[in-house]
Amino acid sequence: MLQTRFAPMTIIDPFLDMRRMPSIMSRFFDDVRAPGQSAIYPPVNFWASQDSIVMTTELPGLTEQDIELTVKDAMLSIRGTYPEAESGDDIVWHRNERLEGSFMRSVKLPFRVNPDKVDARFENGVLTVEMQRPEDDKPKRIAIKAS
């Protein structure tokens, strides 16, 4: 299983950009979105508000039924299979850049999420997952008394 640590509030990580370099470089130079080149798939984006977090990822050509999403504590897993390319004796191929096959990725979230309050939507090939922090896990403001 591929596990990716998701560091939420990374202050400065001098190696972060270097680690991402190969994928950035390949995207920069050939501009082709060929996600299969990367070992970690699919790439994800994260968005945060006070007590919730949103993950987005691009899964073109899949349907809702092809995606399996699981959440446990602070771990989010996405699993899916791309449909096979068309085949047949009468087909002459010129280009085959689009992805095929299965993928699986687990991402560590910055906090535990309430598994009952996960809202996942799939629109135009983009998966959006909104997750809420459990009530008892939210940071509490402590009143400071004057002495």
Next chain:
Amino acid sequence: MAQEITTQDTQDLAAPNGETKRRAVTFMPAVDIFERGETTVIVADMPGVAPDDVDVTLDRQILTLRGKVKPHAPEGYSRLASEYRVGDYVRVFTLSDEIDQNKINAELKNGVLRLELPRSAETQPKKISVKAA
């Protein structure tokens, strides 16, 4: 068959009006191209593009695929981490065959554009009989 043309200045294509030019990124969508009988099929990945925001033009032999992406940013949220970038899609091909423009079939489903380009009847190979002298 479809031959690719590399677009030189993709930034301008992305934002012809210049208003989103600042950080506009344009991607070449990954494509599958195959021929089946008299039809050329082009399948292009354009995640984030709604059916109304895709634009396919065929001018003489030049086929241009464009997709305008909807921003993924959810309202009220701020960016935390990005592993992929979001941008519009452009890819240009020259077609070596005469295509029957009226019979082009385009469909966008789950962020994937599928184009069926049937060869026009007059350009299909004709057998030329050689007369004996």
